[in-house]
Amino acid sequence: MESAFNLENFDIKLDTEIIGRNIIYTDEASSTNSFLLDPSSAGNINGTIFIAEKQTKGRGRKDRQWYSTKGLNLTFSILLTDKRYFTRHFNLINFATALSTAIAIENLFQSKTELKWPNDVLINNKKVAGVLIESSSKGEKIERVVIGIGINVNQTSFQGSYNVNPTSLKIETGENIDRETLLAELLNVFEETLGQVNSNYKWILKEWKERCGMIGERISVSDGENTKNGIFDDIDENGFMLLRKKDKIEKIYFGDVSIV
Ligand code: BTN
Secondary structure (H helix, E strand, C coil): CCCCCCHHHHHHHCCCCCCCCCEEEEEEECCHHHHHHCHHHHCCCCCCEEEEEEECCCECHHHCECCCCCCCCEEEEEEECCHHHCCCCCCHHHHHHHHHHHHHHHHHHCCCCEEECCCEEEECCEEEEEEEEEEEEECCEEEEEEEEEEECCCCCCCCCCCCCCECCHHHHHCCCCCHHHHHHHHHHHHHHHHHHHHHCHHHHHHHHHHCCCCCCCEEEEECCCCEEEEEEEEECCCCCEEEEECCEEEEECCCEEEEC
């Protein structure tokens, strides 16, 4: 059942210092990521979140579209402008985000989640959430980072073709899910996890790997033009994939992974 997002109920459950303390909520936007990437529309407040009930041009990784029925799910972005996040382990923000989404789901619904490289969240081998991180830079310096998260919450039917079959929390739990509680829990966990990117990145790698069922498996990884096969050996300290082929290890920076 569709119901408007209740900002008050969300705010009561939010327990963060920075993330989500400034909220912009709208009925419709082209893409929440595009909005926050533009300093003239979104300002510069670190930790701002932008929630849209519907996106007309919601984006996924690799220029795919992100489909989400109005009012049923969560499609939102988080803005980071504080330079202390843009460090050596910057790429781990991706992993911290997917991990936080998985932990929030586990905390609230006791569902078993799985993480798929680089940043999909799955339940029962189907995708329940995806992350798209984009940034803008001046010269070599990163100015703003936008973390876009799409979670299938209360949608129960999906049309179209997907590279990983979709599911939703309602399908998996059999219950209507309170979006306000879920978003607050996710941001509470995310603020903590984001802190670990600088202070204890090994914890993020460990927790991420514990939920990744594909490590050790024979996989194929495709970047659109090329497909490479090998054993998913590990991820390195920046989250890049280490693909083993015979006795050689190749580092993979992006792509879609599937088990062969
Ligand atoms: C993926 O799995 O390919 C990433 C999906 C990311 C979708 C979210 S929805 C909110 C934010 N705004 C966008 O345009 N995309 C992200």
